[in-house]
Amino acid sequence: MHHQLLPITAPLGRYIANASYFRQTVGDFCAFKLVPRIFSTLFFVIEKKQSLEMCYGGTNHKFQSNSIYAFGVGNLPAAFHVTSEIEVILVQMHPGISCLFHNDQAHxxxxxxxxxxxxxxxxxxxNEKLSYADSLALKWQLIQEYLIKKFSxxxxxxxxxxAKAIDILRKNSxxxxxxxxxxxxxxxxxxLNYLFMEYVGFSPKKYADxxxxxxxxxxxxxxxEILSDVAFQYGYHDLSHLNKDFMRYIGTSPSDYFENFHSDVNNWCELDHLKP
Structure with missing residues (x-):
């Protein structure tokens, strides 16, 4: 799976946290789990030859070629299974921005x-323009032009x-x-609870968790390092609490997750934007 971060034009900087391009060639296979998503996401399927499937909270979702999908924030166990040649662009929006895109409550x-x-x-x-665009640069330009109009x-x-509360939570992990x-x-x-439900989709407590x-x-x-030592830094005072969160959010144990799903594209770059 080829992964490439995309440059974000200045007018979109306050709306978009991250933009990524993914491409998989014929004969390759990729499967990985997702950590809970704190970013609402736009998912542009530029091309799909056979199978692009997501398991989300126990339900399987198949993606069509030349389609655009919107995801709210999520805390259900989720995983992607990519078994064919694909080309997709993911745009992850800063928390709360989905209210501007959908013109509705985030929850x-x-x-x-x-x-x-x-x-x-x-x-x-x-969608039509993306299907005919012959370069990644042009595809990304078309998407950004579309988003600038959407977010105006x-x-x-x-x-x-x-926004202030989210900034505090992010800075304090x-x-x-x-x-x-x-x-x-x-x-x-x-x-604050009401505002978080309206703009984010979770209570402040759940979002902080x-x-x-x-x-x-x-x-x-x-x-x-030692799992319990790192966990303690983040307020997990015993491993049973950590194990429960792994089962709740990812559907697997910490050992299975880190052993089987550690790769350069694991979580499709979401974690990159949680670094201290």
Whole structure:
């Protein structure tokens, strides 16, 4: 599987956390599990010859060629199985940005994926152009032009509270008291919970737990030391708690995950953006 990070044009920097290009040639096979997703994701299937399949929370989803899919944030066990020649572009949006794209509350899209190839005329036209574009540079240019038009609206003022809270959680790897978090962003716990559900799709507590888990996986992937020592740094005071989170979020044990799914493209680059 070939993986390449894509440059993000300045106007999209405040909306997009990461953009990646993936290509697999004939005869190759790739299968990997996903950590919980804190980024809403747009999934552009440029070309698919045979099989691109995702198992998500126990349900199998097959992707069509020349289609665009939207994913909300997710905490269900998920895995990709790629058994054919494919070409895809993944665009991961900063938390909360999906409300601008979908013009709806984020919790509706939590743990869901939707084919949005024909939600409007602009999306249909983009899909057609992508199928005929003859270079990666042109494909990515077309996608960015489309997204700039999509995101040409202002954030609601109350989103600023969510953005500040997310920044605090990210800087502390999710290990931050939620009551104190409300105080830091000058709102009530109840209101912060409401805003997170609206713009992110999870409560602040659940979101913090996911960031903490992802941060642990990322650090241990980079520096595999004594499992219990690394876990303790992220607030896992016993391995049984860590094992429960692995089963809850990934559907496997820590040892099986790190032994069988450690690769350059594991998690499709999501972990890259949780590094300290």
């Amino acid at each position: 509706i899209f939590t743990n869901q994926q939707f084919d949005i190839s024909d939600i409007d005329q602009n999306t249909e036209h983009l 609206v202002n954030f609601p003022q109350k989103y600023g509270t969510v 999710g290990h931050f008291p939620i009551k104190r978090l409300s105080e830091q962003v000058f709102t009530s716990h109840r209101n 996911i960031i903490r888990f992802n941060s642990f996986v990322n650090l241990y992937n980079q520096n595999p």
